[in-house]
Amino acid sequence: MARIDVNHIRHSYLPNPQKDSDFALKEVHHIFEDGGAYALLGPSGCGKTTLLNIISGLLHPSHGQLLFNGRDVTNLSTQERNIAQVFQFPVIYDTMTVYDNLAFPLRNRRVPETDVDRKVRETLDMIDLAGLAKKKARGLTADQKQKISLGRGLVRSDVNAILFDEPLTVIDPHMKWVLRSQLKQLHRRFGYTMVYVTHDQTEALTFADQVVVMYDGGIVQIGTPAELFERPRHTFVGYFIGSPGMNVLPVALEGKTAKLGAQRIELPGVPKAEAGAVELGIRPEYVRLGREGMAVQVSKVEDVGRHKVVRANLEGKEIAAVIGEDDEVPAEPKVRFDPAGINIYADSWRVEMGA
Amino acid sequence: MDKTWNNKAWFLVLPVLVLVAFSAVIPLMTVVNYSVQDTFGNNVFFWAGTEWFEELLHSDRFWEAMVRNLIFSFIILAIEVPLGIFIALNMPKKGWGVPVCLVLMALTVIIPWNVVGTIWQVFGRNDIGLLGYYVNALGIDYNYVQDPFDAWVTVIIMDVWHWTSLVVLLCYAGLVSIPDAFYQAAKIDGASRWAVFRYIQLPKMQRVLLIAVLLRFMDSFMIYTEPFVVTGGGPGNSTTFLSIDLVKTALGQFDLGPAAAMSLVYFLIILLLSWVFYTVMTNYDAER
Ligand SMILES: Nc1ncnc2c1ncn2[C@@H]1O[C@H](COP(=O)(O)OP(=O)(O)OP(=O)(O)O)[C@@H](O)[C@H]1O
Ligand SMILES: [Mg+2]
Numbered sequence: 001m002a003r004i005d006v007n008h009i010r011h012s013y014l015p016n017p018q019k020d021s022d023f024a025l026k027e028v029h030h031i032f033e034d035g036g037a038y039a040l041l042g043p044s045g046c047g048k049t050t051l052l053n054i055i056s057g058l059l060h061p062s063h064g065q066l067l068f069n070g071r072d073v074t075n076l077s078t079q080e081r082n083i084a085q086v087f088q089f090p091v092i093y094d095t096m097t098v099y100d101n102l103a104f105p106l107r108n109r110r111v112p113e114t115d116v117d118r119k120v121r122e123t124l125d126m127i128d129l130a131g132l133a134k135k136k137a138r139g140l141t142a143d144q145k146q147k148i149s150l151g152r153g154l155v156r157s158d159v160n161a162i163l164f165d166e167p168l169t170v171i172d173p174h175m176k177w178v179l180r181s182q183l184k185q186l187h188r189r190f191g192y193t194m195v196y197v198t199h200d201q202t203e204a205l206t207f208a209d210q211v212v213v214m215y216d217g218g219i220v221q222i223g224t225p226a227e228l229f230e231r232p233r234h235t236f237v238g239y240f241i242g243s244p245g246m247n248v249l250p251v252a253l254e255g256k257t258a259k260l261g262a263q264r265i266e267l268p269g270v271p272k273a274e275a276g277a278v279e280l281g282i283r284p285e286y287v288r289l290g291r292e293g294m295a296v297q298v299s300k301v302e303d304v305g306r307h308k309v310v311r312a313n314l315e316g317k318e319i320a321a322v323i324g325e326d327d328e329v330p331a332e333p334k335v336r337f338d339p340a341g342i343n344i345y346a347d348s349w350r351v352e353m354g355a
Numbered sequence: 356m357d358k359t360w361n362n363k364a365w366f367l368v369l370p371v372l373v374l375v376a377f378s379a380v381i382p383l384m385t386v387v388n389y390s391v392q393d394t395f396g397n398n399v400f401f402w403a404g405t406e407w408f409e410e411l412l413h414s415d416r417f418w419e420a421m422v423r424n425l426i427f428s429f430i431i432l433a434i435e436v437p438l439g440i441f442i443a444l445n446m447p448k449k450g451w452g453v454p455v456c457l458v459l460m461a462l463t464v465i466i467p468w469n470v471v472g473t474i475w476q477v478f479g480r481n482d483i484g485l486l487g488y489y490v491n492a493l494g495i496d497y498n499y500v501q502d503p504f505d506a507w508v509t510v511i512i513m514d515v516w517h518w519t520s521l522v523v524l525l526c527y528a529g530l531v532s533i534p535d536a537f538y539q540a541a542k543i544d545g546a547s548r549w550a551v552f553r554y555i556q557l558p559k560m561q562r563v564l565l566i567a568v569l570l571r572f573m574d575s576f577m578i579y580t581e582p583f584v585v586t587g588g589g590p591g592n593s594t595t596f597l598s599i600d601l602v603k604t605a606l607g608q609f610d611l612g613p614a615a616a617m618s619l620v621y622f623l624i625i626l627l628l629s630w631v632f633y634t635v636m637t638n639y640d641a642e643r
Contacts, residue, residue: 058539078542091540093554104554108545152544 001193002068002160004032004055009064011050017062024050025061026217032161034069035191037184039204042214043240048197049088051214052163055195056083068160085163086153089170090145094138098129101137102151109156123155126182143171150179154186161193168203180207201241213237229283230341235348238281244309247287247319248345251280258344261315263294265337269353271344279345284309286341287321289329293336298329383622389615407616417617419592420600427511427596428575434515435571436564439522444556446527457527460520472584475513479585499586503593506586510594513581518571525567529560562636569632573625597621 011025020026025047032038040048053059055066057078066074073081084105093101102120111119124130127147132140137148146167153162164183168176184207187194198204204211205225213221213228213236221233232238238246251258251265253273258265258280265280289310296312296319303325310321310329321335344351390407392400411417446456466474479499481487490497499509533555541551579598582588588595588603595603601621605614 053539056543058542079545083543085539085543087536087540089534089536091536093558095554095558104546104550105544108547108550149540152540 001034001191003034003070004161004193005065005067005070006030006032006051006055007065007067009051009054009061009066011047011054011059011061011063023062023217025054028064028219030212030219030222032193032195034193036210037187037194037208038196039208039211040195040197040214041199041201041204041211041240043199046214047217048199048214049165052085052165052195052197055161056085056163057081058085082156082158082160083163084153084156084159084161086150086165086167088166090142090149092137092140092145092148094136096137097133098135098137098140098148099124099133101148102155105152105156119155119157123151126154126186127151127179143175146170147179157190159192161195164194164196166197166199176203183207201243205241213240215240231343231350232281233350235279235281235345238283238343242283242285244284244320246281246283246343248279248281249314249317249319251278253278253344260294260317263315265294265342266339267342267344267353268339271346271351271353273344273346273351276347279348280337281343281345281350282337282341284320284322286338287319288336288338289321289323289327289333290336291330291332291334293334296333296335298333301329386615386618389611390619391612393612403612407612408620411613411616411620416592416600420595420597423594424576424578424596427507427578428572430511431514431518431575432568432571434511435519435522436568438515439519439567440526440560440564442519442523443526443530443560444552446523448531457524460523460527463517463520464524466517468580469584471513471517472581475509475516475581476585479509501590503590506590506594509585510582513585514575514578517581518574522567522571525563526560529563530556533559565632565636569629569636572628572632576625576628 006028009025009028010023012023014022017023028047028051040051042048050059054061057073057076057080061074064074065072068081093104096104099120102123103116106116106119120133121130124133127150129144129147129151132144137145140148150167153164153167168179171179180203183194183196186192196204196207198207209224210222211225211228212219215234215236221228221237223231228237228241232241232246235246235248238248249260251260253259253271256267256270258267258278260280271278289312294314296314298310298312300311302309302311305325307325308323308327310323310333312319312321312333312335314335319335323329344353391403391405393403393406394400442460447453463471478484479487479497481491481498487497487499496502497505499505537555538551541555546554577598578596579602582594582596583599583602586594588599598621601614601617604610604617
């Protein structure tokens with residue numbers, strides 16, 4: 001197990017990158033602590049796989065350094081880095097049995113056969129494929145195959161880190177849940193450093209202690225699920241996390257108040273914003289719908305189970321509010337923003353608010 | 356869904372049936388007809404029964420040609436298949452090298468058979484041929500016209516030169532269909548180069564390899580033009596393969612009966628071997 005330092009890493013797939021937009025990873029500088037469970041969350045194409053492949057050594061970064069426990073491994077091969085990685089789509093060795101598939105990474109490293117047997121049986125139990133051990137892998141279903149891929153990632157106990165690249169995409173929802181809790185258990189038992197790529201926020205929030213949100217080739221925020229929810233550092237994080245995402249409204253600042261059209265909104269403090277496009281972000285959970293505050297026109301009410309989402313129009317801007325399952329929308333609806341949930345953004349980045 | 360039965364649809368396949376009848380069935384029946392009769396010319400035929408077949412199966416000449424042909428096919432496969440795999444593995448997977456290699460590989464395959472024969476016939480001559488002359492100049496006694504061994508070497512090298520690229524192209528098609536993720540997973544799993552070949556590349560090439568083996572076997576078993584042009588079946592009978600022997604019998608000696616019997620036996624052998632290959636291939640598919 002290892003602490004992984006990603007040291008100012010930039011990567012481009014082009015031979016001669018010039019502009020910033022030529023880089024698939026703009027600049028990533030981050031430390032994955034030894035034994036941490038991290039989720040890498042971000043939209044398609046933001047560079048999650050690229051970052052994982054750089055950590056595992058499948059890609060060599062154009063710039064920057066990678067350290068394992070302080071040792072520079074940038075130029076080491078995948079094999080020398082001793083990393084396990086599970087890919088999005090199943091990779092199995094067709095002609096081998098399920099058992100041999102799992103034994104393969106161990107046998108390649110000349111692990112004694114008695115240890116191989118013990119580890120493989122343990123892993124087979126964990127992924128619930130013990131009954132198929134003797135079967136040829138090619139006849140299996142897609143999710144059984146993916147479990148084998150997962151198993152090959154988990155079978156080695158001495159790895160520096162285990163990287164998962166959206167490993168549960170092809171697995172059905174119930175099994176997904178079971179496997180994810182097994183991964184968590186495994187993490188608690190053995191303290192592996194785990195990095196788990198996903199673009200499903202619930203998956204990220206349930207799996208990880210720390211969620212790393214990526215956007216357009218860079219890391220925009222790292223934090224616990226609660227931090228990401230309460231204090232999104234970038235409006236993108238606000239949109240991306242939460243369902244529905246954060247309301248982001250263009251405002252003009254005036255000391256401790258924000259002006260939205262004809263409305264004036266009290267802020268919890270004076271934002272330290274310099275010139276630039278200023279926006280106010282507030283999660284639907286902090287928008288109070290009632291009989292006082294700013295007048296809105298309700299356009300739609302969606303019942304999503306445990307609560308309702310109200311879509312409304314405030315000063316010509318779409319906003320969403322969350323109300324309880326049994327709450328009704330009043331006849332002349334008005335909204336108030338809970339000051340605890342207000343964040344101010346200048347050029348999309350969050351600014352602190354002074355007293 | 357209900358199927359609509361309409362027997363008029365048979366008329367649509369009629370043209371094909373007529374074509375096949377004229378191009379294959381009727382000639383084949385003529386051959387069958389010849390094989391059971393004897394003639395002394397003037398279109399006078401006598402019933403001969405199974406005489407030609409018995410004679411054929413007891414003829415040393417036929418069995419010798421057969422053994423020669425099997426050995427030839429075996430050598431061809433033993434060289435072309437591993438060599439083809441080796442070249443395919445080393446061909447570039449992307450970049451400008453891909454079209455260049457593909458064109459180079461396709462080049463020999465599209466040269467007409469008799470031209471290939473002529474090229475090597477000249478190439479190997481030790482008076483004016485580039486190869487023959489220099490090999491002799493190096494002090495190696497090489498003469499495919501007189502030495503049976505040299506004749507075999509020439510015919511085999513010619514076939515390898517001509518047809519290995521077919522195996523290469525087929526294997527290459529199998530190789531490029533392997534997603535990158537497999538090679539990445541193999542790296543993560545610490546697989547050696549050999550393990551990658553054995554567990555990823557070979558299984559993916561298995562199907563195309565079966566086709567390659569089938570095609571190369573059939574072709575080499577029916578080989579006629581190239582050795583005929585280069586060696587004419589000689590020296591002596593040393594490179595007389597089945598089809599050369601057949602043509603000698605049918606056209607050289609005009610023994611229509613024995614030649615027809617031989618054609619049929621030849622045809623049955625190829626049919627049998629194709630059936631074996633087909634069964635192996637479909638069983639393999641069913642197993643998946
Ligand atoms: N082999 C490659 N060659 C060239 N460009 C690539 C290659 N792989 C990825 N890219 C580009 O790099 C960027 C980042 O891709 P990456 O695969 O890391 O994204 P991702 O976050 O993993 O997305 P997804 O969620 O779809 O898997 C994308 O713009 C992609 O088009
Ligand atoms: Mg990806």
